[in-house]
Amino acid sequence: MPATISLPNTNSSRNLLHKSPAVMVLCISLYAFVIYSCMYGFRKPYTVATYSNIFFLGISYKVCLVIAQVLGYMCSKFYGIRFISGMKPERRANYILLCIGIAWASLLLFAIIPSPYNIICMFINGLPLGMVWGLVFGFIEGRRTTELIGAVLATSFIFASGLAKTVGKWLLLDFKFTEWWMPFASGAIFIIPLCIGVKLLQQAPAPSADDIAHRTIRNPMTAAERKAFILKFGMALVPVVFAYAIFTIVRDFCEDFANELWIETGYQNNAGIFAQTSTIISLIVLGIVGGSFLIKNNYKAFRVSHFLVMAGVLLSAIATFCFHIHLITPFMWMLLSTTGLYLAYLPFNCLYFERMLATYKVKGNIGFVMYIADAFGYLGTVAVLLIKEFISIKYSWINFFSFLFYTAGAIGVVLIIVSLSTHSKLYKSICNKNLPS
Numbered sequence: 001m002p003a004t005i006s007l008p009n010t011n012s013s014r015n016l017l018h019k020s021p022a023v024m025v026l027c028i029s030l031y032a033f034v035i036y037s038c039m040y041g042f043r044k045p046y047t048v049a050t051y052s053n054i055f056f057l058g059i060s061y062k063v064c065l066v067i068a069q070v071l072g073y074m075c076s077k078f079y080g081i082r083f084i085s086g087m088k089p090e091r092r093a094n095y096i097l098l099c100i101g102i103a104w105a106s107l108l109l110f111a112i113i114p115s116p117y118n119i120i121c122m123f124i125n126g127l128p129l130g131m132v133w134g135l136v137f138g139f140i141e142g143r144r145t146t147e148l149i150g151a152v153l154a155t156s157f158i159f160a161s162g163l164a165k166t167v168g169k170w171l172l173l174d175f176k177f178t179e180w181w182m183p184f185a186s187g188a189i190f191i192i193p194l195c196i197g198v199k200l201l202q203q204a205p206a207p208s209a210d211d212i213a214h215r216t217i218r219n220p221m222t223a224a225e226r227k228a229f230i231l232k233f234g235m236a237l238v239p240v241v242f243a244y245a246i247f248t249i250v251r252d253f254c255e256d257f258a259n260e261l262w263i264e265t266g267y268q269n270n271a272g273i274f275a276q277t278s279t280i281i282s283l284i285v286l287g288i289v290g291g292s293f294l295i296k297n298n299y300k301a302f303r304v305s306h307f308l309v310m311a312g313v314l315l316s317a318i319a320t321f322c323f324h325i326h327l328i329t330p331f332m333w334m335l336l337s338t339t340g341l342y343l344a345y346l347p348f349n350c351l352y353f354e355r356m357l358a359t360y361k362v363k364g365n366i367g368f369v370m371y372i373a374d375a376f377g378y379l380g381t382v383a384v385l386l387i388k389e390f391i392s393i394k395y396s397w398i399n400f401f402s403f404l405f406y407t408a409g410a411i412g413v414v415l416i417i418v419s420l421s422t423h424s425k426l427y428k429s430i431c432n433k434n435l436p437s
Helices: 011-017 021-040 061-083 089-112 119-129 132-137 146-173 182-201 209-215 223-256 258-264 273-294 298-324 330-345 347-359 366-390 397-431
Strands: none
Touching: 021 089, 021 132, 021 146, 021 182, 061 119, 061 223, 061 366, 089 119, 089 132, 089 182, 132 146, 132 366, 146 182, 146 273, 146 330, 146 347, 209 347, 223 258, 223 298, 223 330, 223 347, 223 366, 223 397, 258 330, 258 397, 273 298, 273 330, 273 347, 298 330, 298 347, 298 397, 330 347, 330 397, 347 366
């Protein structure tokens, strides 16, 4: 258990949060967005470095770093199934700061320890960072405006990834930091706004009685409650977890190797390309996913989330096809395909499981089911990374990303249709037992 971190009273922040529902939504959204955006400053800047001509066990050194970090992230997701689902609300803020502190310290060790021995530092970096999403989302879930707040938080995945890479590239090009010290220096830029965001988010009020009436109460889950949830919904979760694993694989490659793809398409000296594309994508996805909070009926919103996911992966596949027949430019291809990918990926982080729990009146929390999906998603990422390195296939980054988008589109649509059909039958059977809609 971490030592208690003393945070000063912020009465003005509390008063602001209680001023009106709209102000509360705006403030909580902003605080969560800042925290998670800053987290990316400790996770993604190193991906803009090439670490060229360095190998370990016959594998590209950069790929080793990506694998090590994703392995750490994956382990934290498996551990988080129990840890996050059982987290008490009053401990969340301190654990966020502890996780970030450990991740930043690992980047200092990464700069000091020579390669290839510092690969272990990236594994350590991934371990605590995998917990941050669940800790932050615990402040958000179970509200009538959860989708809107969650969409703002989720779009930080897109915006922050581009921002972190832009900062990393900026430090390399303009300030001449080495590839070893750049990740730690990037963390230094993000640490103060992150601490401020945590302090302010800690003042967020718990869901109101009206929120609970519409979305159910969100409590820490015991081992018995987790087991009961799996027994009841396990088969319905299988296609969704597989689909989410595929989307996670594609999304991680887009984040970790976007620099290589942009270089291959002629943008090697454009540090701002990451922030430019991610900002556009963030605004599009925020408007579409965030608007789902207007759907009052939980079951209808849950069904809509399935169609949104299918539309997203189809957009990625269609944009890829249009690029290959020369109807759109490389820039437009990456913009549209990545927008579609995030339209498929992000609903799980702020809409799908939120409305699932509300639909079936589950008195648990999203952290449990989300960390199950995340754990298998990152397991898939590690598997594909290893396969890509050890199976000798000549490919370009354009062809590799095209394969990923086509695969996600084809398999993803089938799996989501299976999920939609399964839940339709499950919901009808429960309705027959007089479950209120």
